[in-house]
Each structure stands twice: as structure tokens, then as C-alpha cells.
Amino acid sequence: MNKVVPIDEEYIFEGSMIISQTDLDGRITFVNRKFCEVSAYKVDELIGQEHNITRHPDMPRAVFTKMWSSIEGGQAWNGLIKNLRKDGLYYWADTEILPIRDDDNNVTGYISVRKVPSRKDIEESIELYTKMLETEN
Numbered sequence: 001m002n003k004v005v006p007i008d009e010e011y012i013f014e015g016s017m018i019i020s021q022t023d024l025d026g027r028i029t030f031v032n033r034k035f036c037e038v039s040a041y042k043v044d045e046l047i048g049q050e051h052n053i054t055r056h057p058d059m060p061r062a063v064f065t066k067m068w069s070s071i072e073g074g075q076a077w078n079g080l081i082k083n084l085r086k087d088g089l090y091y092w093a094d095t096e097i098l099p100i101r102d103d104d105n106n107v108t109g110y111i112s113v114r115k116v117p118s119r120k121d122i123e124e125s126i127e128l129y130t131k132m133l134e135t136e137n
Contacts, residue, residue, distance in 0.1 A: 016034040017034065019032040019035060019111070019114075020035050025050075038091060055084065059081060059082055071098075092125070094117035098111050
């Protein structure tokens with residue numbers, strides 16, 4: 001079994017933002033180059049896939065329930081997410097997701113922008129998510 005280990009977020013992000021867009025069902029319609037570099041996926045492996053392709057099993061379901069409730073309600077959502085790379089490594093991302101609206105103000109998809117979180121925020125999230133996972137199981 002492969003050991004899942006963290007990557008150095010500060011090194012791999014190198015001050016850049018990870019950007020992706022999805023349709024209303026969470027299927028990826030766009031990723032920037034940095035998303036591919038950080039996730040270890042190629043563009044053609046991501047486009048059309050559900051965004052949860054990068055979901056780490058350590059993430060509580062309740063985080064995504066709240067996220068979907070917010071964005072489907074037309075609101076922005078922000079939180080720390082632990083993501084799983086294609087190669088089995090993982091990284092943390094401070095994530096903001098916003099609805100994309102057309103000229104008639106209808107939500108047509110979502111855009112997500114991610115940056116490197118602070119070590120303190122990661123440590124706090126690990127503690128919180130561990131407790132959340134205990135209640136889910």
C-alpha cells in the first residue's frame with residue numbers, strides 16, 4: 001500500500017492561485033496550469049470529471065454538505081480543504097468558491113480559487129476535521 005504523505009504547499013503553490021470552474025453538477029469545465037501542477041493531473045484527465053476527483057478521504061462529508069448548501073443557494077463558501085493528488089500525496093488549500101452568474105443573474109456554474117493556507121489554519125482544521133470524522137463514523 002502506498003503511504004500518503006503531505007507535500008510542501010508553499011513550495012508547490014509558489015505564490016500562485018489554483019483556479020477551477022465547474023458546471024452546476026460539479027463537473028470540471030476549466031482548470032488553470034497551477035491546478036494541474038499541484039494536483040499532478042493533466043488537463044484532459046480533469047475536464048469533465050467531478051471535482052471530487054481530488055477529495056481526500058480525511059475530509060468530513062459535513063464540510064461538503066455545507067459547501068454545496070452555500071453555493072447552490074447562490075452564496076460564496078470559504079474553507080480549508082485537504083486534497084488528494086493523483087500520485088497519492090496530499091495538499092491543503094484555502095478555498096473560496098463563488099457562483100458564476102449569467103446576464104439574467106442565473107447561476108450557471110462555480111469558480112473556485114485556492115491559495116496556500118497558514119500552518120496554524122491547517123493545524124486547527126486537522127483538529128476540527130478529526131472530531132467531525134469521529135461523529136460521522
